[in-house]
Each structure stands twice: as structure tokens, then as C-alpha cells.
Amino acid sequence: GAGVSQTPSNKVTEKGKYVELRCDPISGHTALYWYRQSLGQGPEFLIYFQGTGAADDSGLPNDRFFAVRPEGSVSTLKIQRTERGDSAVYLCASSLNPSGGKDTQYFGPGTRLTVL
Amino acid sequence: AQKITQTQPGMFVQEKEAVTLDCTYDTSDQSYGLFWYKQPSSGEMIFLIYQGSYDEQNATEGRYSLNFQKARKSANLVISASQLGDSAMYFCAMREGYNTDKLIFGTGTRLQVFP
Numbered sequence: 001g002a003g004v005s006q007t008p009s010n011k012v013t014e015k016g017k018y019v020e021l022r023c024d025p026i027s028g029h030t031a032l033y034w035y036r037q038s039l040g041q042g043p044e045f046l047i048y049f050q051g052t053g054a055a056d057d058s059g060l061p062n063d064r065f066f067a068v069r070p071e072g073s074v075s076t077l078k079i080q081r082t083e084r085g086d087s088a089v090y091l092c093a094s095s096l097n098p099s100g101g102k103d104t105q106y107f108g109p110g111t112r113l114t115v116l
Numbered sequence: 117a118q119k120i121t122q123t124q125p126g127m128f129v130q131e132k133e134a135v136t137l138d139c140t141y142d143t144s145d146q147s148y149g150l151f152w153y154k155q156p157s158s159g160e161m162i163f164l165i166y167q168g169s170y171d172e173q174n175a176t177e178g179r180y181s182l183n184f185q186k187a188r189k190s191a192n193l194v195i196s197a198s199q200l201g202d203s204a205m206y207f208c209a210m211r212e213g214y215n216t217d218k219l220i221f222g223t224g225t226r227l228q229v230f231p
Binding site for chain 2: 040059091103
């Protein structure tokens with residue numbers, strides 16, 4: 001399909017381990033976003049890329065979280081020394097033409113991360 | 117203070133009836149955008165409708181319409197002729213100003229459509 005894809009769909013890890021979550025945006029979309037959704041809550045913004053650079057990383061909770069988008073397409077969200085509180089669904093979205101206005105973010109199916 | 121407030125944790129509606137899902141927002145910006153997304157049990161967020169703060173007309177997309185009352189800072193979603201497939205979580209979201217592209221979401225409303 002031509003939508004946003006995310007891998008893996010599920011990830012179970014142990015406390016203290018390192019994880020990588022991958023997002024493949026819609027072809028041609030320059031902007032890519034990461035959100036985190038905890039149970040019973042709406043998505044919470046983490047970071048936004050315009051091209052290869054992080055335009056806004058104000059939502060990253062601490063320095064254990066890091067994201068890259070080296071070629072301006074696929075992005076990887078990296079979490080070091082995972083904690084049980086990191087358990088959530090991590091959603092990725094992409095959009096065609098950001099900077100306000102009607103530009104719509106299209107979401108992927110998410111990665112459900114469980115930290116034991 | 118909550119930026120986006122959805123006061124209805126759950127709503128029920130009978131098939132073919134209309135339903136209104138409430139959303140109020142808080143911003144001091146003059147320019148902002150309001151979005152509604154649907155999240156079925158599969159988990160994917162599906163874009164439904166957009167309303168810009170300067171749009172004079174209420175947005176409509178098929179069976180979805182947005183009742184935008186700027187002075188009251190409300191942006192309620194109206195679903196007409198409900199279908200069983202409309203059963204899902206519905207999230208209201210806001211983008212503030214032109215200098216940010218992040219969306220701020222409410223806590224959602226779970227809609228259940230019954231036959």
C-alpha cells in the first residue's frame with residue numbers, strides 16, 4: 001500500500017534494553033512526526049522532522065529518546081535503557097507540505113512497545 | 117490548562133441517527149487549525165475533517181461536518197446517518213499558529229453505534 005508503514009507492529013523488551021522503531025512515510029512527504037499514545041489517552045507529540053533535520057523535538061521526554069531521519073525518508077526512533085513507563089503505542093505520521101494551514105498528517109498503524 | 121477538552125468519554129447512537137461529539141479548545145493564537153481523527157480498534161488514526169480558524173464556513177466531508185463556534189472555542193463533530201462501522205475512538209486535535217506543525221490531541225470519545 002501507499003500509506004505510512006511502521007515496523008515492528010509489536011515489540012516486547014526487558015527493562016534496561018535498547019529498542020529501535022522504524023517508520024516509512026508516504027512517498028513524497030517531506031514532514032515526518034512521532035507521537036506516543038498511552039492507554040486511554042490521545043497521542044502525545046514527540047518530534048517532527050522536515051527533511052533530514054529535526055524541526056521540533058520539544059516533546060521528547062528525556063535524553064533516552066532519540067530519532068533520526070538520515071536520508072529524509074525513513075525514520076528511526078531509538079529508546080535507550082527502556083523503562084516500564086515507556087510502554088505505549090508509538091505512532092508515526094507524515095505530511096506533504098507542512099508549515100501550518102490545512103496540511104494533513106497521515107498516520108501509520110503504530111508500534112506497540114511493552115517493557116517488562 | 118487542557119488545550120483540547122473532550123468531555124464525553126463514551127457515546128452511544130443508534131444506526132442511521134446523527135450524533136455530535138464535543139470538543140472545546142484553548143488557545144491565544146488567532147491562527148490555528150482543528151482536526152478530527154477516527155481510531156478504530158485496529159489502532160490507525162484516520163483523518164476525517166479539518167477546520168481553519170479563518171474559515172467562515174463550517175467544514176463538511178461526506179457524512180462528517182464540523183460545528184465551529186469560534187467565540188465559544190468549540191469544534192464539535194457531527195456524524196450524520198451513523199453506521200455500525202463508525203464505532204471507534206474519535207479524537208479532536210489542534211495545530212496552533214503557523215510556526216508549529218505538531219498536533220495537540222484531546223483524550224478522545226468512544227462512539228458505539230448499535231443496530
